[in-house]
Amino acid sequence: MWSVDPRTGKPREQVGVEATTEDVDRAVRAAHEVRGALADRSVRAAFLRTAADLLQGAGERIVETADVETALGPVRLNGELARTAAQLRAFAEVVDEGSFLDIRIDLPDAGAIPPRPDLRRWKIPLGVVAVYAASNFPLAFSVPGGDTASALAAGCPVVIKAHPDHPATSELCASLLREAAAQVGLPEDVVVLVHGFDAGVALVRHPLVAAAGFTGSVRGGRALFDAAAARPVPIPFHGELGSLNPVVLTPAAVDERAEEIGAGLAGSMTMGAGQFCTKPGFVLAPSGEAGDRFVGALTEALSDIEPAVMLDHRMRDHFVTGTDEMTRIPGVTAPVTPAAGGPHTVRAGFLTVDAKTLLDGEHPSLVQEVFGPVTVVARYDSRTEITEVLSQVPGNLTATLHIGERDQDEDAAPLLAELTPLAGRVLVNGWPTGVAVAAAQHHGGPYPATTSTGTSVGATAIERWLRPVTYQSTPDHLLPPELRDGNPLGLPRH
Template sequence: MSTTTSTNPAEVRRLASAAERSFTVTASASPAARIGWLHAVAEVLDENVDDLVQLADAETSLGVARLTGEVARTSGQLRLFADVVAEGSYLEAVIDHAVPSATPPRPELRRLLRPIGPVAVFAASNFPFAFSVAGGDTASALAVGCPVIVKAHPGHPELSRRTGELVTGALRAAGAPEGVFAVVEGYEAGLALVDDPAIRAVAFTGSLAGGRALHDRAARRPSPIPFFGELGSLNPVVVTPGADAAGGARLAEELAASFQLGAGQFCTKPGVVFVPQGSALERALPEHVGAAPAALLTSSIATGYDEGVRRLAAIDGVSVVAGGVENGARPVVLAVDASTLAERQHDILTEVFGPVTVLVRYTGDAQGDDLGRALDALEGSLTATLHAAPGEEVAPVLARLENLAGRVLFEGWPTGVAVTWAQHHGGPWPATTSGHTSVGATAVRRFLRPIAYQSAPADSLPEALRDDNPLRIPRRVDGRLVLP
């Protein structure tokens, strides 16, 4: 049985001060040193995978197969960030040589990105490895030289403590300075962390309400700091008449698998799906919806799901297509006409975390006003998906989806986020609070700030900006990209 603990404010202050002291070392640590830290953490996770998965499954019931894969993803993204550091373009190094003959005369300017300082990371409930203690936020901050203090999620406290011990030991053995990493627990500790003057940025994955409260708190500090939050997302899917006619039954099976994956507890769950009136997808969907209640991560998530589904089902014009709202956390499919959605958008378009999706029936084709008005009612999302038949005119729909989301999918489903150089996991409010990604190589950009050096002597310049380019990284010199 997990015990609940809370880190007292004095200890938070001590850890934050230690992180601030360590930043004097990490800010100038060599790429090789930081790469070593990341590999050491990745290796210790892989070496302890069986024990970690056992702990995680006991606290989350996510299953051994899912959790084992998540550990591999977590160690893999640590190694990806090591590759990012080695490649070096993340520094955005730029050199503009002096041009005395310019009008006015142009001085020598050299610019790059530098680490912002100690970072507070709020772990998520639904990914106890990949978005938790040693997850992507921690990895991307450490990669660029920012110390990290993680606020553990109460949904998996024993796992958080054990992971924290392993990470701390691995970093110490790899030569990282004391204070570079720590874990705290408890609601009050989280608030104290956001308030602490040593903290220079906050990364958060969680609910819209919780994230908004922390976002506002970070902004109200005497010295406001950036808040990088992933908060809420409906991830709209548009199925055109042509796509429905060509494969509605297949799409129904795929949609059912996607919105029920992980009991619907993915931030990329397709929560609203636009289908033509009388769609084959809607007719085929009920047979693929599970009848048994889902095991949700925490009691608060289960309560929120039950209340959210009941609230949606009680709205005039909303009907239950599959599942039921009286039997705990059963998967549920609801449906509503696009005209009703336009009238009740604020009631209907509220994320419910768990295995529920809402079908929105529209009339006309994919260019029609009915679908267009319905899409215009949406707020920002992490993803948007389009299923269309070859030859269908979808430019107007695509333009709307591009405005709504940070990742646009074609002929696929949004659950599952590849950790790559090109990935973007972010979107307009309320999906995230900034334009940055929390997954993939460019996640490091959140924890960096630009600094320009004007007419600096060579021995005062960072290695990345020296003429001989000792780090062998890509740079832009006098407006031209120069590869090593």
């Protein structure tokens, strides 16, 4: 595997080798053999905190390595490193607190209909988890990211398939996670790293892999999802595949603050060169003078954006060719043309189209995610057009509604109700590109946003790697300590 500088397109160094099927087998078996070492919750919590400390201690080296492989810049990467460490520590707190075990106890009742025996339910780890690292977040959604942190918190060892865009960063972070394991007395093989496309396919098919987490493209994720379902013993595949993240602007909103909304959209859609999974890629804006002011503000803001380097040249080329094809669709105009900015960069832009043009469904590319700094603004004339266009929008991670603030906006409630079925997180008067790590967070949504109902961000991400088990009429001394009479571990119970 070669580490490549996206600013120049030139290989930097060879990092590791592509794993063979035999290599993947050894990696999975090594992780499977040490799964019992993660049984102690206090050790797991210490492991996660130690990993956070080691990552931050090596912060300068990590950021430098990630920057030359991704061109994301030190400011962004330092922030991502802080987020990565924070979510590791957050999962350590989840492990300590214990409610993720979802302990439920029903005492026997012979008078119930039907009679009820002694029932004690909790959740146990699934086993080895395959983690597929993301391209656009080399830390927070990759080797030390949320899938890894939540799986380890659940008590599952991980085998991580590194993303080819940042192999050196992946190797560095994996070595730090393995060092953290050793420091707290765990086997290093609770975390194993492999490289290569074939390794990714072999991983999801391995009989000892119990579940998988993926962040990436619809095409790649769907292929792995289908492979997971086609196994002799199918496994859960929690894939984050793609999201348009629609935005609806009410007439009242643009009347009040067209310029503010235009500038805010420009900042959100170009963050990280438009390579966030929550980038707002489609906007429904009203026709008329206020809508024109919004378009003018967006034009002005994007005209000042400097060309940006994308994560790799393949993504750059797809952006350039894809947006060029979209500009050729009849009825589409480009107030600021998204295009190549040079041999290694792209220029941000946006397209406009009448909402009526979308109603025949003949131009599906206008309501599909485009990776990079571009968005489509559809101008509507009526409330009915909003509903008809939204009916063509696929499932999303987020949906955003901008409403009037000074007086009650009569469009707010019905539009919020229309957007809710489309996304896992619905925002009002904000922008979706910030995803807080919190107990109430949900980073998922209807397909193709994700392939399950789980979240990959926040405390409940741990639930993806657990399964419930109920013990019936089991003598107390045979029960796990977590379920015994007297609650000897002091855990939350229902």
